[in-house]
Amino acid sequence: MLINTLFLFLRExxxxxxxxxxxxxxFFNSNxxxxxxxxxxxxxxxxxxxxxxxxDSISMGLDGRxxxxxxxxxxxxxxxCFLVVIIDHAEHHNRAHSLIAIILVLMSMTASVHFISYFxxxxxxxxxxxxxxxxxxxxxxxxxxxAILLYFLLRMVHQNFPLVIWYLSGWFLSAQLAVKTNLxxxxxxxxxxxxWSTEAWLSEQTVLGYLFRSLIGYEATxxxxxxxxxxxxxxxxxxxxxxxxxNLSSFLRxxxxxx
Amino acid sequence: xxxxxxxxxxxxNKLTLxxxxxxxxxxxxxxPIYSLTIENHLFFPARLDVPSDTKFKLEIKNNDSSIEEFDxxxxxxxxxxxxxxxxxxxxxxLTKGEYHFFGEYNRSTAIGTLVAVDKAQITKKETxxxx
Numbered sequence: 269m270l271i272n273t274l275f276l277f278l279r280e281x282x283x284x285x286x287x288x289x290x291x292x293x294x295f296f297n298s299n300x301x302x303x304x305x306x307x308x309x310x311x312x313x314x315x316x317x318x319x320x321x322x323x324d325s326i327s328m329g330l331d332g333r334x335x336x337x338x339x340x341x342x343x344x345x346x347x348x349c350f351l352v353v354i355i356d357h358a359e360h361h362n363r364a365h366s367l368i369a370i371i372l373v374l375m376s377m378t379a380s381v382h383f384i385s386y387f388x389x390x391x392x393x394x395x396x397x398x399x400x401x402x403x404x405x406x407x408x409x410x411x412x413x414x415a416i417l418l419y420f421l422l423r424m425v426h427q428n429f430p431l432v433i434w435y436l437s438g439w440f441l442s443a444q445l446a447v448k449t450n451l452x453x454x455x456x457x458x459x460x461x462x463x464w465s466t467e468a469w470l471s472e473q474t475v476l477g478y479l480f481r482s483l484i485g486y487e488a489t490x491x492x493x494x495x496x497x498x499x500x501x502x503x504x505x506x507x508x509x510x511x512x513x514x515n516l517s518s519f520l521r522x523x524x525x526x527x
Numbered sequence: 528x529x530x531x532x533x534x535x536x537x538x539x540n541k542l543t544l545x546x547x548x549x550x551x552x553x554x555x556x557x558x559p560i561y562s563l564t565i566e567n568h569l570f571f572p573a574r575l576d577v578p579s580d581t582k583f584k585l586e587i588k589n590n591d592s593s594i595e596e597f598d599x600x601x602x603x604x605x606x607x608x609x610x611x612x613x614x615x616x617x618x619x620x621l622t623k624g625e626y627h628f629f630g631e632y633n634r635s636t637a638i639g640t641l642v643a644v645d646k647a648q649i650t651k652k653e654t655x656x657x658x
Contacts (some may be wrong), residue, residue, distance in 0.1 A: 286656060323547050324609045335607070355536070389594050454604055456558075456617035460582070472600055488626050489603055526638065 269390070273403025278410065278478040284375050284442060285415040286482055290437045291368055293422045308369040312376025320388070329523040343373045343448040346442050347501060354434070354508045357516065371441075391479075414479065431509065434516055438505030443485025446498035450491065458493045465489045483506050494504045558617070565608065565646075566590040570639035579614070579643040582619040586608075595637065599628035603643070619643075620632045644650065 272341035291305065319326070327335040349367040357364040392399055425432050452461035467488040471477050487494060509516065561583055568591065577583060587597050589608040597614065598605045599614045602621075617620045621643040630637025 272631070323607075324612070327609065327614075328612065332613075336547070352536075360562075383606075385594070386632065393593065433584075450603055452615055454606065456584075460603075460617065460619060467600075487603070488600075491603075514575065 269394075269397065269399040270403040270406075271304075273386075273390075273400055274407045275408075275473065275478065277407025278475065279403055279481075280342060280379045281407065282411045282414070282478060283440075284379045284483040285411040287375060287437070288372065288441060289295045289419045289422065289434060290440065291372065292419065293426055293433050296366065296443060304365065304369055305372065308372035309376045309437065311379045312373040313384075314387060314442055315373065315377040316380030317386060319377070321492055322399060323381065323385065333455040333457075336455045339378055339500035340448045340451050341447050342378050346371045346374050346446050350438065350441050351508060353507065354438070354505070354512055354516070357512075358360045359387065410475065431513055431516060434509050435506060438509060439502060440483065442498060442505055443483070445495045445501050446485065446490075447481065449494045449497045450487070453491055456492075460491050462489045471486065560586055562586045562588065564588045564590055565595050565630065565637065567635035568595070568636055570628075570630070573639045574642060575639065576642050576644050576649050577618070577621065578646040578649055579623045581646065582617065583614045584620050585641075587614050587616070593631060596630045596631035597628060599626060599641075601626040602628060604628075605631070610641045622643045 276482075288305065301432075322380070324337070326338060349371050353364045353367045387400065387404065390397065394400065422433055422436070441489060449458070452458045452459075467489060470480065470486070470488065472481060472486070472488045477486065477488070485498060559578065559581070561575060561577050563575060563585065565587065576589060577585075580609045587606070587608055587611055589595050589612055592610050594609055596605060597616070602618055604616050604618065605616045606616055618641075621641070623643050623645070626641040628639050628641065628642065
């Protein structure tokens with residue numbers, strides 16, 4: 269149970285830790301303070317808790333497709349919010365901060381729903397289970413460590429190449445959207461033909477596999493639609509960042525992160 | 528500059544609408560259905576033959592009084608199934624071979640395998656069982 273809890277935590281919560289790190293770098297010296305960040309995360313987790321009692325009804329909705337559609341749509345909404353941030357950021361800082369807060373709320377909501385559901389069910393059957401608590405603690409430790417390492421790495425890069433963090437954040441969100449595309453195959457909306465299998469090289473069931481899945485959307489057995497979604501969304505994001513490079517760079521130069 | 532921004536926003540709005548429309552058009556398809564049951568934190572049958580190179584529906588009924596999650600890295604599927612509820616997953620087309628799955632909440636007991644075989648083998652088996 270310890271390993272299972274750990275892997276589930278990494279699968280659900282690690283992307284949230286990593287994206288929070290990217291947001292911290294992007295908006296370090298701006299008005300998006302740590303309080304707004306914490307409030308967004310807290311609100312998202314609270315929303316996840318509120319969803320738990322009705323998750324059964326959501327799951328049965330739309331002919332049993334409700335939950336998958338909810339998760340896909342929230343991820344798509346996150347992507348759309350980020351695109352608007354790229355377009356609008358230089359002119360409307362407050363709106364950009366609100367959109368980033370929305371992304372964090374949605375991300376923490378969907379991440380917490382699954383893990384809290386797992387945690388509470390097992391806690392009911394095995395209260396104060398050491399394996400459950402330890403697995404969660406180790407998961408928090410690993411995720412926090414990776415996030416902190418990423419933070420210092422990105423701060424160093426950010427000094428000399430300020431646009432890299434925008435590209436990385438866009439890539440990250442595109443990857444999350446591509447991963448969630450598989451849910452549409454699960455409910456029969458798209459075909460599920462597998463393109464290749466790299467399970468023998470890097471299994472998704474390892475810590476490294478989870479890290480790559482969280483960062484760049486690594487799938488050992490991706491389907492064609494995931495590839496299409498991945499390439500399209502990355503292309504769109506990178507194109508927009510390139511288009512708005514001047515505005516993004518000039519804003520970042522004014523708010524330069526000091527080491 | 529303003530025109531470009533407006534065009535981009537309109538494009539994003541249209542794209543979002545397209546996605547919603549597509550998701551609303553849920554067309555029921557005539558696919559073969561294969562069933563699994565969860566009882567006492569075990570999958571029945573633990574080994575299920577399914578046709579290779581064919582898309583099919585996998586129906587999973589949870590007869591337990593607790594939540595279970597059907598999870599499979601091989602199939603790239605995960606679905607939470609509430610007590611007394613039935614869930615349907617679309618799987619395939621699968622190449623011939625074995626695909627393992629498990630119950631996330633009872634990993635030590637709830638384990639099983641989907642075996643993708645020739646359709647003829649499944650038809651023969653069903654005929655033999657009927658006799």
